[in-house]
Amino acid sequence: MRLTPSSSRLVLLGLLSASAPALAASDVCYQGGPTLANFKLNDGASLAGSSIVITPNSGGKRGAAMYQSKFSSANDFHIETKVKISLGSLIPADGMAFVMHNDPAGADAIGTAGFGIGYDGIASSLAVEFDTFQNGNDPAGSHIALTKDGVADHGDPANSGFPVVEFSSLGSPFEPTDGTPFFIWIDFTATSKKLDVFVSQGETKPASAALTATVDLGATLGSTFYVGFTGSTGGYWNLHEFLELYVTDHAASARAACCASHADCAGSSFGAVCDPIKRVCGACTIDDASACGGNKGCKIDGPHNACMDPCDGNHGGGGLAACSSPAFPVCRT
Secondary structure, eight states: OEEEEETTEEEEOBOOOSSOOOOOOOEEEEOSSSOOOSEEEEETOEEOSSSEEEEOSSSSOEEEEEESSOEETTSOEEEEEEEEEEOOOSSOOOEEEEEEEOOTTGGGOOOOSGGGTTTTTOSSEEEEEEEOSOOTTOOSSOEEEEEETTOOOTTSGGGTTOOEEEGGGSSSOOOTTSSOOEEEEEEEETTTTEEEEEEESSSSOOSSOSEEEEOOHHHHHOSEEEEEEEEEOOSSOOEEEEEEEEEESSSSSTTTTBOSSGGGGTTOTTOSEEOTTTOBEESOBTTBOGGGOSSOEEEOSSSSOEEEOOOOSOTTSOOTTOOOOTTSOOBOO
């Protein structure tokens, strides 16, 4: 069961404890489809039948989809995603970006439209941008780049030394705006502070990274950070969407904690139950806490569902065990 208080947000009904959850290993396992778990959609972003649309196919738009649980900058992390840039005006614009940030706005963060690709202005951030329109210090062709601190201008001192690579110069070059989905892998190694970005139209991860940089994530993002996509259009436009997204800050691969059925969770340290909405292994689901035993509920506000004592009221209701998070405000007994 789900609650949709507005078209820009989808929250799950949950059984939550009164105390704030401790930071746990985090995973995103969005496998596509019409169900959106624990994302916050901002401005023009929307949930489509098989994807999350960041911007519609029209001019002057911006959008963002931010995951509401945070990740650790002290750990290795792995990201795998499938995106699509299609339709559009005669000249494609402006692009989309995968953004890691610790902006004070949290999951509500969004930057400027047009050249800002929806992330310009998001503080304490690191973006991997997929820019399809030439502005200012951009190269002539569609390109991939790293930017920092919500600054989209590659000539700004904040982005000094960060790589900028055109799609046409990849080992297997392609045009990102022709409507063919493409794949992105991002790997961060905490000990060496090395960030690698791989890009391909094929489902197999390339042997060589398209971009490599040394980044102190702790200094840039703080101890924890949000992840998500932004995008924008201007006088010209495209439809920007992502079809799949997998992220982990604790496992050896981005999909390691993801599941399609209970069988995929056999032996998982997080539990033997596959949440049908989050697609992540845990101890229970909102509809079935039988594995918890006794008069227990299922705590779903973390990345991995856990057993807990039942709640006694909605968020803000004043109960001793009222729901603790505005993202999961309704007590279901």
